[in-house]
Amino acid sequence: MSLKTLPHVHIETFGCQMNESDSELVRSMLKREGFVFTEDRERADVVLVNTCAIRENAHNKIYAHLSELKAVKKQRLLVVGVLGCMAQNLKSDLADKEPIIDVLAGPDAYRQLPSLLTTAIEAQEQGLAQKGFALDLSEYETYEGILPDRDSGVNAWITVMRGCDNFCSFCVVPYTRGRERSRDPESILREARDAAARGFKQITLLGQNVNSYLHGEWDFAKLIRAVADQAGIERVRFTSPHPKDFPRALIEAIAAHPKVCNHIHLPLQAGSNRILELMGRTYTEAEYLALADRIRRTIPGVVLTTDIICGFCSESDEDFQATQRMVEQVQFDSAYIFKYSERKNTIAARKYTDDVPDQVKGQRVSKLVEIQRAITAERNRRHIGKDMEILVEGDATRSSSQGMGKTDGNITVVWDKSTGHPGPGTIVTKHIFDASAATLYGK
Ligand code: SAH
Ligand code: SF4
Ligand code: F3S
Numbered sequence: 356m357s358l359k360t361l362p363h364v365h366i367e368t369f370g371c372q373m374n375e376s377d378s379e380l381v382r383s384m385l386k387r388e389g390f391v392f393t394e395d396r397e398r399a400d401v402v403l404v405n406t407c408a409i410r411e412n413a414h415n416k417i418y419a420h421l422s423e424l425k426a427v428k429k430q431r432l433l434v435v436g437v438l439g440c441m442a443q444n445l446k447s448d449l450a451d452k453e454p455i456i457d458v459l460a461g462p463d464a465y466r467q468l469p470s471l472l473t474t475a476i477e478a479q480e481q482g483l484a485q486k487g488f489a490l491d492l493s494e495y496e497t498y499e500g501i502l503p504d505r506d507s508g509v510n511a512w513i514t515v516m517r518g519c520d521n522f523c524s525f526c527v528v529p530y531t532r533g534r535e536r537s538r539d540p541e542s543i544l545r546e547a548r549d550a551a552a553r554g555f556k557q558i559t560l561l562g563q564n565v566n567s568y569l570h571g572e573w574d575f576a577k578l579i580r581a582v583a584d585q586a587g588i589e590r591v592r593f594t595s596p597h598p599k600d601f602p603r604a605l606i607e608a609i610a611a612h613p614k615v616c617n618h619i620h621l622p623l624q625a626g627s628n629r630i631l632e633l634m635g636r637t638y639t640e641a642e643y644l645a646l647a648d649r650i651r652r653t654i655p656g657v658v659l660t661t662d663i664i665c666g667f668c669s670e671s672d673e674d675f676q677a678t679q680r681m682v683e684q685v686q687f688d689s690a691y692i693f694k695y696s697e698r699k700n701t702i703a704a705r706k707y708t709d710d711v712p713d714q715v716k717g718q719r720v721s722k723l724v725e726i727q728r729a730i731t732a733e734r735n736r737r738h739i740g741k742d743m744e745i746l747v748e749g750d751a752t753r754s755s756s757q758g759m760g761k762t763d764g765n766i767t768v769v770w771d772k773s774t775g776h777p778g779p780g781t782i783v784t785k786h787i788f789d790a791s792a793a794t795l796y797g798k
Contacts, residue, residue, distance in 0.1 A: 361391045362476055365399035369417060370407025372594060373532075373561050374439055376512040378405050379503035381438065381465050386504060388469035396427070401434040401472055406441035408527050410696035417441055421453050428455050434475045436460065436468070440531035444699070446490055457486055462517070462532050463496045464489035492533035499542060502549065509557050509748055509780045511550035515543055515578065516562035521597065523624070524635045524702035525667060525695060528563050537562075537570040540578055544585065551587030556780045557746060558582060559592040566596040566605060576605040583614040589782060590746060590763070592616045598623075598646055599637050603653075610654040617654050618765045621647065622662040623685075626678030630667055633707065640681065647685050658688045658764030663723060666695045666716030668707035675719050682726055688734050688764065690727045692720050728792050735766065735790035742784050743768065745797065749779045760785075767794050774798040 364385060368378045381403065382392055393399055402424060407413040417437075424435055436458035442449060443461035450456045457475045460468050467489040478485040497517060505511055516537040519529045547558055560579065562568060568575040575593075583591045591614055598621055609615045621643075625631055628639050638646070650657055663678060682690065694716040697709040743762050751757035751769045758776040759769050760783070770776070770785055774797075777783055785797030 362400045364401040366403040368405040382504040406439040408440040408444040443531040463493040511555035519563040527698040557590040566600040576608040618658040626681035627674035665719035666711035732792040
């Protein structure tokens with residue numbers, strides 16, 4: 356490996372959509388400096404791993420991945436860089452624990468990556484063991500002026516705000532991604548127009564707390580309308596919103612604009628007021644129900660999805676039953692259900708005891724998954740007999756004789772290609788004739 360030959364970089368991304376979006380920024384910044392990207396890890400001089408810290412099993416996945424890389428690094432010169440939330444969370448402890456790591460860079464420090472990697476490559480060529488870290492969080496960094504090097508497909512991610520100021524007591528994100536800051540709306544709109552010109556049909560606006568977007572006169576309702584007004588864009592989505600930032604104007608904007616998808620992911624986390632308070636979620640059970648109800652009445656046919664944590668500190672059977680009741684009452688279209696995982700540095704780790712036995716957490720998760728599965732299947736069956744507009748994404752994962760796309764509500768639809776299969780990015784109408792808990796079947 357030598358800087359006289361162009362260094363080949365392979366990047367693997369774990370975690371949420373914000374990491375996917377950040378990897379596209381990293382690719383863009385490195386390509387500008389002459390790095391070449393390869394899908395083939397065996398040809399790479401640099402392997403970057405963009406990491407997640409949200410639960411212990413996210414960490415474990417990455418440790419497993421790093422130990423695979425150990426074997427590769429033994430065979431040849433290879434620079435290993437760890438990016439993202441786990442790097443930011445564990446800092447130099449991570450590099451001490453995993454000696455194969457040469458470079459650590461947190462979510463606000465990617466502008467330093469080209470120089471960190473160049474230094475690491477040069478050090479290796481000289482047989483030096485030298486580590487480079489860039490782990491400062493910033494109150495301002497929004498990667499202004501960097502156009503992401505996007506993955507192909509029908510969807511373009513656009514990060515509109517970074518960081519989170521909510522400090523939910525269980526959550527590590529405010530520590531890994533720093534303070535909230537919103538991007539200039541003009542640059543967001545330029546990026547949307549550029550994505551449309553490159554053929555992307557769908558835009559997903561991203562932020563850890565996306566609906567708290569605020570830049571001068573621009574709030575999230577105004578932003579989403581303006582993005583949806585850009586020519587060539589067929590659908591606009593957003594994730595993840597917080598229930599505290601849903602003014603009527605936003606719900607009405609989603610209802611009124613034909614291109615803003617009628618899907619809202621509304622993380623509940625827990626159903627009992629006592630646990631919601633300990634979590635620092637700032638809403639009560641009644642307030643959440645009223646919001647879900649307002650959304651359902653204002654946006655007919657809206658798809659509501661959620662996130663739930665089971666077994667948070669001191670969660671009793673009664674608290675869990677309150678969550679169960681909420682799930683039955685709201686009738687979410689689908690839900691991600693997690694076991695509580697204590698994260699270092701968080702308010703919960705400092706102030707409360709992680710006292711629900713792992714086995715009980717597991718039982719609660721299984722119970723909720725079972726309840727939700729039945730609700731999802733029932734809600735999906737309601738679409739049988741309807742003609743629905745589908746944005747075609749490509750082949751189904753299970754079989755290349757089937758096509759796959761998404762409804763406006765983000766539900767997966769598959770069909771036999773023999774019943775008609777236009778290319779990715781087209782909107783087609785399919786007649787739904789069957790449904791399971793995961794998929795609708797159309798023709
Ligand atoms: N910003 C988003 C959440 C991002 S993290 C929001 O406010 O909703 C995605 C989900 O992971 C969260 O909604 C939560 O359900 C889950 N999660 C976060 N921290 C967790 C932890 N310590 N243990 C288990 N699940 C957690
Ligand atoms: Fe985490 Fe809460 Fe911020 Fe979501 S709103 S990222 S759960 S602290
Ligand atoms: Fe994970 Fe960081 Fe996203 S912790 S969920 S990659 S913001």
